[in-house]
Amino acid sequence: MVRGYGTILNPELHMVLLNPNEHGDWLSVRDEQFGSFLPMAPEHRYDLNAKSAFTALSRGLETSRDSWVYNYSRTSMEGNMRRMIAFYHSQVDSYLVASRAKEKVRIEDFIDPDSRKIAWTRGLKKGCKSGIRAPFDATCARIALYRPFVKLNAYVHRHYNEYSNAWPSFCPSPNHATPIICVSGVGGTNSHSTFITDMITDLNCLDSGTQCFPLYYYDRVEQEQASLFDRTKTEYVRRDGITDFILEQARSLYGPKVKKEDIFYYVYGLLHSPDYRTRYSADLKKMLPRIQLVEEPKAFWAFSKAGRDLAHWHLDYESIEPWPVKETKTHDNYTVDQMRFAKNGKVEDKSTINYNASITISGIPLEAYDYIVNGKSAIEWIMERYAVSVHKGSGIRNDPNDWAKEQGDPRYILDLLKRVIRVSIETVRVVKSLPPLPCT
Numbered sequence: 001m002v003r004g005y006g007t008i009l010n011p012e013l014h015m016v017l018l019n020p021n022e023h024g025d026w027l028s029v030r031d032e033q034f035g036s037f038l039p040m041a042p043e044h045r046y047d048l049n050a051k052s053a054f055t056a057l058s059r060g061l062e063t064s065r066d067s068w069v070y071n072y073s074r075t076s077m078e079g080n081m082r083r084m085i086a087f088y089h090s091q092v093d094s095y096l097v098a099s100r101a102k103e104k105v106r107i108e109d110f111i112d113p114d115s116r117k118i119a120w121t122r123g124l125k126k127g128c129k130s131g132i133r134a135p136f137d138a139t140c141a142r143i144a145l146y147r148p149f150v151k152l153n154a155y156v157h158r159h160y161n162e163y164s165n166a167w168p169s170f171c172p173s174p175n176h177a178t179p180i181i182c183v184s185g186v187g188g189t190n191s192h193s194t195f196i197t198d199m200i201t202d203l204n205c206l207d208s209g210t211q212c213f214p215l216y217y218y219d220r221v222e223q224e225q226a227s228l229f230d231r232t233k234t235e236y237v238r239r240d241g242i243t244d245f246i247l248e249q250a251r252s253l254y255g256p257k258v259k260k261e262d263i264f265y266y267v268y269g270l271l272h273s274p275d276y277r278t279r280y281s282a283d284l285k286k287m288l289p290r291i292q293l294v295e296e297p298k299a300f301w302a303f304s305k306a307g308r309d310l311a312h313w314h315l316d317y318e319s320i321e322p323w324p325v326k327e328t329k330t331h332d333n334y335t336v337d338q339m340r341f342a343k344n345g346k347v348e349d350k351s352t353i354n355y356n357a358s359i360t361i362s363g364i365p366l367e368a369y370d371y372i373v374n375g376k377s378a379i380e381w382i383m384e385r386y387a388v389s390v391h392k393g394s395g396i397r398n399d400p401n402d403w404a405k406e407q408g409d410p411r412y413i414l415d416l417l418k419r420v421i422r423v424s425i426e427t428v429r430v431v432k433s434l435p436p437l438p439c440t
Contacts, residue, residue: 034280035283038246040057040213040288040289040290041213045057045166048244051243052245053267053291054214055217055239055242056217057213058166058170059211060202060204060205060206060211061144061164062203063160063162064161065084065119067119067393067394067398068084068118070144070146072153072398072399072400072403073153073403073405077154078138080396081155087117087118088128089133091111091128092128092131095129096131107125115393116394119394121162123159123162134157134159134160140155142174142199142200143199144201145200146202146385147381148195148206149381150381150385150386156200166212169219170212170217171199172236176236178217179197179198179315180212181194181212181213181264181271182194182195182213183211184206184208185208185209185288186287187208188208188285189207191277191372191375193373193375194206196314206374211288213267215242215260215261215264216239216240216241217241218236221234221237242260242263246263246291247263250263253293253297253300265307266307267307268307269308270307271289272307272430272434273431292437299438309426310430317419317420318416320423322415322421322422323364323365325361326361328359328360328361328362329359332358333359334410334413334414335401336387336413339353340383341353342362350366350369359414361418370428371425378427381420382413385400386400386416386417
């Protein structure tokens with residue numbers, strides 16, 4: 001303690017003077033080498049000439065009313081949104097009448113703030129003040145990735161989501177899917193994470209505002225009408241999410257056979273590298289990833305193959321063979337309320353999970369918990385999120401058993417848990433096989 005030395009000027013304290021570097025870093029000083037790598041993100045979205053790895057990026061979907069927009073049950077989600085939209089329209093009508101009667105009507109003083117009827121945000125207040133109406137549209141019901149390995153029914157609409165960001169061009173319809181690499185935003189509290197998806201992804205899927213980079217994106221093109229009686233036809237033109245700039249650099253290093261898809265999966269493999277995450281941990285807290293192109297072609301192809309393997313496990317997790325844990329049950333009851341670890345005295349036993357009062361699974365390899373994404377193991381994401389909850393403000397209930405019912409599979413959640421155990425073990429295996437990352 002400083003108290004024992006009498007004064008901070010006492011030479012026995014061995015004080016060291018810290019000077020910030022050019023970036024203003026005092027502690028957790030970033031690596032100067034990191035800045036020499038290729039930016040992952042373009043300076044401007046959809047810049048085909050960008051000198052970066054990707055031409056496009058987007059923040060995750062920002063709803064600002066998750067309890068209304070998301071639900072395990074599509075029926076409940078649609079009912080919640082129909083109810084909220086009807087109330088919103090009634091507020092629009094009443095506000096317009098009031099604003100005609102008085103010269104100035106503050107929207108904040110007029111609207112009903114009851115959180116069980118609606119979730120007001122700046123955007124929705126602005127829409128109400130402008131008299132904007134947007135009726136319920138069943139085609140806006142989509143499946144979205146809410147948290148790692150957690151899918152929910154979502155209502156995706158520009159007016160009822162605070163910020164849609166680039167999702168209308170990344171995933172314009174359920175028939176226009178593309179692999180998307182998601183990374184943690186800047187300034188997060190957890191260590192850097194990455195995850196791959198092929199669907200709309202929530203802003204808070206990863207720490208500090210999920211940033212998303214697609215293999216492809218889509219330009220909307222309206223086809224001209226042949227006559228006044230024909231409907232305008234909407235088509236989508238697919239564009240590359242990987243730049244020509246990084247393709248040229250990669251081909252100069254690794255040969256003409258390199259394709260943009262190879263680079264995409266190289267990036268995903270690289271972002272899982274323990275060397276990369278450890279060496280540049282300070283940088284990844286303060287800026288988006290930059291892409292190091294390794295010198296050896298063998299290492300490039302190893303990272304690219306690993307990225308493909310990881311993408312398989314992380315995208316296809318619902319269809320892979322479950323890990324063969326021991327399942328003990330008293331009867332066939334697959335509904336879940338809250339999964340919990342078994343306990344050995346007061347100590348949690350992570351090799352065993354009490355799925356519910358009737359079912360226990362045991363023999364879970366502890367190495368499965370080494371796969372960490374967004375601050376916790378993938379297994380613990382399943383345990384935390386596949387639980388019945390009631391939102392305090394809106395009173396809306398969210399029950400994962402509804403998702404299992406809509407999938408027509410009562411075992412869905414239990415088997416998902418087993419599948420994510422396999423995903424975790426396979427992810428740890430692939431990550432351990434990655435080549436060392438040389439300093440350049």
